[in-house]
Amino acid sequence: RKEVEQDPGPFNVPEGATVAFNCTYSNSASQSFFWYRQDCRKEPKLLMSVYSSGNEDGRFTAQLNRASQYISLLIRDSKLSDSATYLCVVILSGSARQLTFGSGTQLTVLP
C-alpha cells in the first residue's frame, strides 16, 4: 500500500464549478500535511498547509481528518488558471523534513 494515495483523475470541470480532492495516508503518526500544485512541465509549488482545525485561503479550503487518515482540498468557483496537478504531501512521523508525495490529481477547468 502506498504511503499517500490520491485519485489520479483526471477531473474535468467547467469554469465556476466546485471540485474536491481527497487523499489518504497510511501512517497514523504522520505529523504535517500540505497541498502542492504542479503545472505541466513545471516544478511543484506549495499551495497551502493543512491544519487540524481546517483552513481556508480564498477559494481554497483544506481539511484534515486524523481519525480517518485523509485530507481534502476544496476549490470553489474554479478558474481556468486552476488547471494543474494537485499533490497531497505528508511528513511522516520521525522523518524530519522528508516530504512524501502522493501521485497527484490532475484537474482541467474547461471554459
Place this chain on the structure above:
Amino acid sequence: DAGVIQSPRHEVTEMGQEVTLRCKPISGHDYLFWYRQTMMRGLELLIYFNNNVPIDDSGMPEDRFSAKMPNASFSTLKIQPSEPRDSAVYFCASSRQGGPYEQYFGPGTRLTVT
C-alpha cells in the same frame, strides 16, 4: 530573491555516459533535497542534506548515483554510468532550518538517456 537554480535544464546523453546535475539552493537555506519524478513512480526523494551533510540517502537507487554538497551554495547529483531508465526530471529543493517545512523547488533538469 533568486529561487533555487538548477543546471542544465535539459540533458540528452547516451547510455554509459556520466551525467552531472547542479543545484544552487536559496541563500540562507540549510536543507537541500534531490528528487526524481517519472510518470510511473511520481516524485521520489533521492537524498537530502542538512548544513552540507548528507542525512538520508536511502532513496538513491543504486551505486551509480552519488550526490555531494561541498558548500552551502552548491550541490551536485552524478550518475555514472547512465542508463535509459534514469530518464526523468530531477528536481532540487531547499528549505530553511528554523522555518516552516515548505520546500522551494528549482525548475528541474529533464534528463533523457538514449
